Amino acid sequence: MSYAILGAGGLPLRAARKAAFARLFLFCISTSTHLASAHAQRSYSHTARSSLLYAPQTCPLNRDSSPADIGLRSFHSSSHNWKATPQFTYHVAASYAAKQNKFNAEKNIFTSEVYDPSKSEVTDLRACKSAKAKGTRAKSGQDAFFFSQIGTTKSTAFGVADGVGGWVESGIDPADFSHGLCEYMACAARIWPHKSNASSLHPQALLQLGYEHVIDDKSIIGGGSTACLAVAEPDGNVEVANLGDSGFMHLGLNAVRHFTEPQTHGFNTPYQLSKTPQRMLVQMAVFGGPSTLSDLPKVASVTNHRVRHGDVLVFATDGVWDNLSPQDVLGIVSRNMVDIGAWVDNDGVIEVGTELRKLVQADQRNKADSASLQAKLAVAIAKEAKETGLNQRRDGPFAKEVQKHFPGEAWHGGKPDDIAALVALVVEESE
Numbered sequence: 378m379s380y381a382i383l384g385a386g387g388l389p390l391r392a393a394r395k396a397a398f399a400r401l402f403l404f405c406i407s408t409s410t411h412l413a414s415a416h417a418q419r420s421y422s423h424t425a426r427s428s429l430l431y432a433p434q435t436c437p438l439n440r441d442s443s444p445a446d447i448g449l450r451s452f453h454s455s456s457h458n459w460k461a462t463p464q465f466t467y468h469v470a471a472s473y474a475a476k477q478n479k480f481n482a483e484k485n486i487f488t489s490e491v492y493d494p495s496k497s498e499v500t501d502l503r504a505c506k507s508a509k510a511k512g513t514r515a516k517s518g519q520d521a522f523f524f525s526q527i528g529t530t531k532s533t534a535f536g537v538a539d540g541v542g543g544w545v546e547s548g549i550d551p552a553d554f555s556h557g558l559c560e561y562m563a564c565a566a567r568i569w570p571h572k573s574n575a576s577s578l579h580p581q582a583l584l585q586l587g588y589e590h591v592i593d594d595k596s597i598i599g600g601g602s603t604a605c606l607a608v609a610e611p612d613g614n615v616e617v618a619n620l621g622d623s624g625f626m627h628l629g630l631n632a633v634r635h636f637t638e639p640q641t642h643g644f645n646t647p648y649q650l651s652k653t654p655q656r657m658l659v660q661m662a663v664f665g666g667p668s669t670l671s672d673l674p675k676v677a678s679v680t681n682h683r684v685r686h687g688d689v690l691v692f693a694t695d696g697v698w699d700n701l702s703p704q705d706v707l708g709i710v711s712r713n714m715v716d717i718g719a720w721v722d723n724d725g726v727i728e729v730g731t732e733l734r735k736l737v738q739a740d741q742r743n744k745a746d747s748a749s750l751q752a753k754l755a756v757a758i759a760k761e762a763k764e765t766g767l768n769q770r771r772d773g774p775f776a777k778e779v780q781k782h783f784p785g786e787a788w789h790g791g792k793p794d795d796i797a798a799l800v801a802l803v804v805e806e807s808e
Contacts, residue, residue: 464806465684467533467609468737470751471799472759475518476696480763482756487515488745489524489535496529497568502590505564506557518795519552520694523559525566527578527608534566534583536606537797539623539694541649544600547657554591554600554652561594562587562606580606580618584674588650601651601671605637605692609801613684620677621647624698627682628689628710630720630727635682636703639695644782647695648672686805687720687729689754696794697758699775700765709757719750719802737802751802758798766791 469489474480499505515522519540526533538558540551565586569578584604591597603621617625622639640648651671684690689710697706714720721730730736738745745752765773769790772780779788 462612463686464531464611465609465613465686466531466611466739466804466806467535467690468739468745468749468751468802468804469524469533469535469799470745470749470755471515471522471524471537471797472752472755473515473517473520473522473797474759474763474795475516475520476793476795477518478516480760482760483747485516485759486747486752486756487522487524488747488749488752489533490526490744491742492526492531494529499564500568500571502561502564502568502586503594505568506560506590506594509560511556514552514556517797519555520696520795520797521552521555521559521602522692522797522799523563523606524799525563527566528569531611532578533609534562534578534580534606535609535692535799535801536562536580536604537623537692537694537799538602538604539621539696539795539797541601541603541651547599547654549599549654551600551602553597554650555602557591557594557597558587558602558604558650561590565590578608579679580608580616581674581677581679583608584618584620584650584677588674591650592652597652599652599654599657601649601669603647603649603695604677607690607692607801609684609690611806613803615682615684615690616679617682618674618677618679620672620674621649622698623692623694626691626703626706627684628691628707629685630687630729633703633707634688635680637678637680639698640676640678642670646670648676650674684803686803687733688803689714690801690803691754691758692799692801693758693762694795694797696766696792696796697762697798699792699794700762700773701758702774705761705765706758709761710754713750713754713757717750717753733802734804734807737804739804751800754802755798755800758800759796762796762798766793766796 471487473485499508519542520537522537524533524535538555540555542551544551562583565583566578575582584606603623605619605623605625607615607617609615619625619637620640622641624637624639626633627635642648649670649672651669653669691706717736718730719733719736721728734740736750738749765771771791772789773791775792776788776790779786
């Protein structure tokens with residue numbers, strides 16, 4: 378959720394070894410100070426996040442520690458030696474819960490569709506988005522997510538968006554903005570390269586496309602949203618664009634390979650896309666006063682990542698990151714991966730289990746179900762975030778930052794919020 382101010386004993390040996398290696402994962406990042414500092418950017422408000430009145434920036438952008446390198450690789454290139462280059466697939470699931478609803482692990486789950494080699498029959502973005510009825514949206518409150526293959530390629534795009542909740546005070550449902558943004562991005566990816574002169578699709582460009590169509594869509598009156606999305610290539614290259622305080626973690630066998638730093642203008646004021654209703658623009662023109670905060674996709678932080686077989690990618694809204702630290706998420710993922718057999722101990726060396734393809738249901742003709750590994754991970758993260766948000770005795774990252782920056786405030790426990798957690802499991806294709 379967001380806030381906008383407008384106008385102003387004896388275990389068997391195998392089980393014991395699994396537990397020991399799960400603890401090893403936690404130790405691997407417990408000494409990583411840069412991960413802890415990422416949440417120092419999280420901010421505070423008595424109610425929720427805020428969208429302050431726009432003011433000129435007085436400090437540099439808060440960029441991720443691994444900026445994109447120009448010319449790192451070319452997306453959808455035909456120059457690859459496919460026989461020599463390992464090929465990967467990305468198995469995606471999402472779990473979610475609206476702030477006011479109880480968490481339902483069986484109902485609040487999404488898994489990605491199987492690859493479709495045919496071209497999309499729909500070529501108009503507006504028609505594509507309109508084909509999805511509002512009532513069929515995930516019951517995730519103001520949080521949203523999406524997944525789509527890119528055109529007829531085996532590249533995929535996926536991500537999350539978090540609606541700026543303060544727009545409710547102006548009679549605007551911010552869920553329309555965040556869900557609409559995700560729906561437009563999913564449609565743009567699926568019909569790519571229709572009407573595009575670009576030889577590749579990048580997440581920042583996809584965010585720009587989605588944003589432009591939200592601005593032009595008269596059915597979306599106004600609102601705002603943060604966003605974190607990726608374009609994942611079959612050669613193992615993943616490019617991520619993050620705007621605001623939703624975020625992304627890249628987990629390997631024994632380490633956190635990357636964790637995004639949130640982009641904020643100030644305490645509890647994340648970077649955010651926004652659309653101001655026409656009636657408010659008229660009021661501002663007549664009565665004066667500053668405009669509302671609105672960032673553009675071009676200021677999103679862009680990073681590039683090389684993934685490996687067995688890696689886990691986690692995208693989530695601040696309903697997760699305000700309640701769970703990177704150590705918490707790593708613990709959840711590592712325990713599940715070890716217990717299920719996706720990560721195994723081979724004479725003291727942690728390796729990817731031989732049953733990973735089966736665990737993610739990679740060889741099914743239909744989409745994976747709730748028993749798939751990716752679904753179990755997404756549910757485990759969302760469930761823990763939901764429970765922590767409601768636990769007034771367990772101080773999460775948000776509470777700790779409030780106590781640090783506002784010692785006079787008696788804030789303890791979690792931070793109830795909408796939650797969306799999307800997980801992608803990386804699997805190397807067999808020949």
